[in-house]
Amino acid sequence: MPQRLIVILVEGSYIIQSGIELLIQEIPDLVLTEVYDGTEKKLVDKIQQKKPDVVIINPNILNETVRSVANQLNKNGVFLVGLVDNNTPDNLCSLFKLCMNINDGKYELLEILKNIAGNKTSGNAKKTTISELTNRELTILKQVVFGLTNQEIADKLFLSIHTITTHRKNITRKLGIKTVSGLTVYALINKIVELGEIEQK
């Protein structure tokens, strides 16, 4: 799973909050971590503490403070998205990098969210999804398949048990296989070990 973008929503209506939440769940690169209704004190500070990548704001609920909120967040490199309707004046829309109109259909709204995700992740985040194991991980995988415990592997390879558990977590995460028997099947199918080797041990 690539590193996900943190999204914060500022919107007062429960129904619209839930709707936006459902839409965001459909885009795996985005995760909604916090929802504010716009009445919070020191809203900008609260938002900034969460270090969001994207903030979606309904400008109507912030009234006259909207400009200063937008400017402060903009300075911090947050990707600002306006949640507007057909009556929102154009000069408010211009405060945002992108606008979502709540009267739009699912298709249009998802296109905008995809756009946001694509914009921000195209650089480095996507590259973190390498599924291949490193040489060190391969060595450790073999030992696991041979039935050694983490402690035994640590002793054999002169590594700390902590390092071994970290490697094992990474192996499981990369392969999507949790159990030792599952790892054994994987290693045999991919000829990382031979059946004879396992039987000897």
Added chain:
Amino acid sequence: MLIQKEMKLADVIHHDHKLVPVINRFNIHLGFGDKSIEDLCVEKEINLEFFLTILNAYHDHKYFPKKHLQSFPASVLVNYLNKSHRYYLDYKLPELEDFIMKLAEKTELDKATFTLLKNFFSEYKSELIQHINREEERVYPYVLQLESAIEKGNISPELIRQMDEYPIGDYETEHDNIEEKLFDLKNIIIKYLPELKNDDLLFLILKELFELENDLNDHSRIENMILVPKVEAMEFSIKTRNQ
């Protein structure tokens, strides 16, 4: 969709066919015409409220009214859990095993990989059987005895001894996650098998695995979050009564 008692069961099944195995556990078999859920419950002497709650919880995973489910008698819960065990052992496991055995004749999967899959599955199968047996031989009978002892106000020394020896908290700690291996098997099939020209059978196996995993998750959730706290409360009430 919230399932309600006035609804025709046929409409509910049209809406979510995954509920078929669940209604089976309540002794309802297909061919029930236009009867409403309520009518069927009267006819088959089913606890209506429990049936509705289970249907809704299975249909929508976010709908899981813990307090409400804990309010049903342990015997009702155990009966349902027992029935789903039967579904896994008598129906799901044999079916999956059958599909896996057929891989050898129906596909060009090489013999070594076939043997790996077969062995992995049979290992899983015996783990699941062992898991279920322990619950049926040890845990569930204990739960039922506790409940009936409290009802009758007659707590035998034997029961107290059992309570000390194997309290429900011990079951909770050793209650292992029986879905893990299924998860692995799914990934092995999805990601790591050699490409086959004819993989229809693998599709079927995957579909079965997803269904079984989903059902087991639901089952364990009832054991861990409903049965265990309920039994803990019963144990507590016996302990305080005896002091």
